Amino acid sequence: MIEAHDLTKRYGSKTAVAGVSFRVEPGTVTGFLGPNGAGKSTTMRMIMGLDRPSGGSVTVNGKPYAQHRAPLHEVGALLEAKAVHTGRSARNHLRALAATHGIPAKRVAEVIEMTGLGSVAGKRVGGFSLGMGQRLGIAAAMLGDPRTLILDEPVNGLDPEGVRWVRGLVRHLADQGRTVFLSSHLMSEMAITADHLIVIGRGRIITTGSVREVIDRTSGTTVSVRSPQSGALAQALVAKGGEIVSSDGDLLSVRGLEAAAVGETAAANGVVLHELTPTQASLEDTFMTLTAGDVEFQTTTSQSGVSA
Numbered sequence: 001m002i003e004a005h006d007l008t009k010r011y012g013s014k015t016a017v018a019g020v021s022f023r024v025e026p027g028t029v030t031g032f033l034g035p036n037g038a039g040k041s042t043t044m045r046m047i048m049g050l051d052r053p054s055g056g057s058v059t060v061n062g063k064p065y066a067q068h069r070a071p072l073h074e075v076g077a078l079l080e081a082k083a084v085h086t087g088r089s090a091r092n093h094l095r096a097l098a099a100t101h102g103i104p105a106k107r108v109a110e111v112i113e114m115t116g117l118g119s120v121a122g123k124r125v126g127g128f129s130l131g132m133g134q135r136l137g138i139a140a141a142m143l144g145d146p147r148t149l150i151l152d153e154p155v156n157g158l159d160p161e162g163v164r165w166v167r168g169l170v171r172h173l174a175d176q177g178r179t180v181f182l183s184s185h186l187m188s189e190m191a192i193t194a195d196h197l198i199v200i201g202r203g204r205i206i207t208t209g210s211v212r213e214v215i216d217r218t219s220g221t222t223v224s225v226r227s228p229q230s231g232a233l234a235q236a237l238v239a240k241g242g243e244i245v246s247s248d249g250d251l252l253s254v255r256g257l258e259a260a261a262v263g264e265t266a267a268a269n270g271v272v273l274h275e276l277t278p279t280q281a282s283l284e285d286t287f288m289t290l291t292a293g294d295v296e297f298q299t300t301t302s303q304s305g306v307s308a
């Protein structure tokens with residue numbers, strides 16, 4: 001379990017994390033989702049005691065990281081997964097880490113096996129690809145068999161097989177009752193991998209909930225409706241409380257009304273319909289809608305096609 005209360009981090013005049021409070025529960029995969037620069041890595045570093053909060057607090061399994069006697073057994077983390085530049089072999093790198101906690105060589109062999117590093121365990125870590133480095137970082141995080149796992153962008157740089165492996169691994173770990181907290185800037189990835197989402201933008205929590213709840217709350221269902229009298233229909237729908245999200249010739253996209261209500265409004269106004277389709281917002285559109293205005297480096301043209 002991870003609990004943050006009003007957690008804040010300032011770097012000079014820059015507020016990277018602005019008073020976030022959240023809870024990451026055991027037995028679920030919780031996704032920490034946000035655009036670049038949102039504050040994900042900073043939050044994770046504070047959880048791991050690598051950055052000191054400017055305000056607020058965060059605990060892992062009930063205590064701040066630094067107060068755990070044997071932290072590797074409580075929480076394992078993959079942070080800033082750059083290849084470790086070392087002349088040591090992967091096995092020796094893990095053995096050295098294990099030795100700091102009295103973890104036996106048998107456990108090193110187990111995590112090497114679990115992460116599929118068996119064939120390269122004797123090779124120099126300095127020569128590892130990004131994907132192999134990620135696996136090694138995950139192996140290191142799992143050395144102490146921790147109850148809580150924190151993985152910062154764990155699928156970055158992995159090939160499709162590696163991405164599937166990470167998904168399977170985090171699911172397995174959560175099913176064992178562990179707390180799994182992983183970050184990504186990709187909604188599509190989070191939708192497949194996570195049960196629960198914490199969405200962050202510019203250091204603030206934007207929303208939390210299951211993937212389905214986040215989409216429904218943010219975008220709701222949109223109805224596409226085509227009519228040769230689209231102007232009259234648009235007026236009638238707005239009068240009924242609908243919002244015209246876009247209009248392209250005879251095709252309207254309507255939010256705030258169910259398809260049945262759109263059809264009934266058309267009938268009541270004697271408007272002919274040629275098409276009536278409820279459409280669920282895509283995950284990427286939801287993410288763009290959620291974080292619009294919260295991205296640090298914004299392009300001038302919207303790539304999502306959805307007005308926020």
Ligand SMILES: Nc1ncnc2c1ncn2[C@@H]1O[C@H](COP(=O)(O)OP(=O)(O)OP(=O)(O)O)[C@@H](O)[C@H]1O
Pocket residue numbers: 011014015016034035036037038039040041042043185296
């Ligand atoms: N050591 C630092 N000094 C100054 N500013 C920093 C420092 N570390 C992070 N920041 C700033 O804090 C903000 C949050 O950064 P952070 O790396 O936590 O975001 P992120 O969500 O992990 O982004 P990304 O997906 O790009 O890794 C950014 O504006 C970043 O430039």
